[in-house]
Amino acid sequence: MEAVYAITLGVMMSSGVYLLLRARVFPVVMGLTLISYAVNLFIFAMGRLVTGAPAIIGAGREYGDPLPQALVLTAIVIGFAMTAFVVVLALRGLGELRTDHVDGQEPRE
């Protein structure tokens, strides 16, 4: 399970970085979203990967760590707000600058 999980995170993160470097606002937003997904999964994994374990200490030999889950929730909420903000900002930029390049001007060829 760990290997699959790790490979998934790696693929998501590298796709995110690739999209981020495209330097057009839509791919950049997509890239940031992918990166934040990968990060959220990573936080979750830091509570160790176990299946079928209750999130209560003492109920069994193994237990699921509830703290990373709380952290992930916080991170998701914050990430959501930030993504919404970037989308609005990108639209404003498109309206005011007439280009979707992150530099606000078309690169000189």
Add this chain to the structure above:
Amino acid sequence: MNHGVILPLLLPLLTGSLLLLAHRQGAPFKRWVSLVATWVQLPLALVLLSQADTGVLQVYRLGDWAPPFGIVLMLDRLAALMLLLTAVLAGFAVLYAVRGDDERGPNFHALFQFQLAGINGAFLTGDLFNLFVFFEILLISSYALLLHGQGAKRVQAGVHYVVLNLLGSSLFLISASMLYGLTGTLNMADLAGRVGAADPADAPLLAAAGYLLLVVFALKAAIIPLYFWLPRAYASATAPVAALFAVMTKLGLYAIVRVFMLIYGSHAGVLSDMALDWLWPLSMLTLAGGVFGALAARNLQILLSYLVVVSVGTLLAGIAMGTEPGLAAALYYLLHSTLVSGGLFLLADVIARQRGGSASELISAPALRQPLMLGTLFFAGAISIAGLPPFSGFLGKVMLLRAVPPGIDAAILWSVVLVGGLGMLIALARAGSMLFWRPSEAASVGRPADPICLLAAFGLLLGSVVLVLLAQPIQAYMQATAAQLLDLRSYLQIVPGPDL
């Protein structure tokens, strides 16, 4: 438990919420509420400072959960000092804003208060994840404040600022969760104990988490090679926002001090002081890069933004020494550079308004309406930030140069700081002579400056004089702060040991 510790956080949060609810009220209502709420922070910060100066580390347990299980707020000398600095800066920035800048976009005062809540929270918190949350609070308000007043230029600078900081937040989350995965805690004091006691096999992973944190904070603090977002963002922001932003880079430096003096400090075994070797060359390069930027700037606000980068480099040099005198000198310089650069940002806006269409571009423009007064203020601010006597920049630099132990490091620091000071002086002299001595033939267009705006700029610049007049008590406080930061025993006692 002393509930005063949480007030610098609650007060702006509640005021901001109130202002959001009352957003249909007229401008005078919002202005008065915001002014009063911001200025109340000043006596509050002074009270907290006097409490912190007893040397007792105050811990505020939220919900009365015993650390490390709950979240704690931590008030030590450093946190109290930063709260006071923020209160002064914000007070004058809001005073400047109420003269019209706040009405150039919606909800300025509410956003300003939320940003204050984020900044104060980040200074107070004793929990790594909580630090992330407060960073996000202050960042999202700063995104909106940066765009306050509209304009294509701001959107352009805003996109870079927002995307970079979002990426920084992702890295912050990775490193914080790595630390949690390895140690099982997020309380900074607890982390300090556990990183020190960690299995040597985990050391590389812990170091990786630490260096990731360094990248995140270097981005916030604008350390080379991560400072390229800063000049455009600061230069395009509205003046009171730019003045408040002067404390934001210092927030990154504060986080570096917290994490690398406490978690990876003298107690951390093999990882002790691991970042200091990196910080030293980075500080010198940042300083040099800032000076080159200032020399090349063709716009007054861009020039001032590069001076912020220079001050980051200078401060970082003091931190990188990792010694008590170095840290004390850096903290003194931190107060000086934040107040003076905030004041100069406000002053630059006053000047730009009297120059007609060319605003802050360093080109020949119609003569200023009040050249003598503005020129005197600019001159005073310029020699203060460039580090010439009799102002506080000079004292700060002398302390820094005396703090470095003799040897190759001293040779590098002395030459970089002194040549850098010369470079700053040249850049500022060129800007000043263009602004005040080489007006074009056209008639003056600007109106006389608003007295309240001038008062705000003057008040911040006056901070430099106060720092000189009260140099001895302030210096004693800085020494005590540095000693407290380097002596980790009181921090480690926050979390009861296994023997209890």
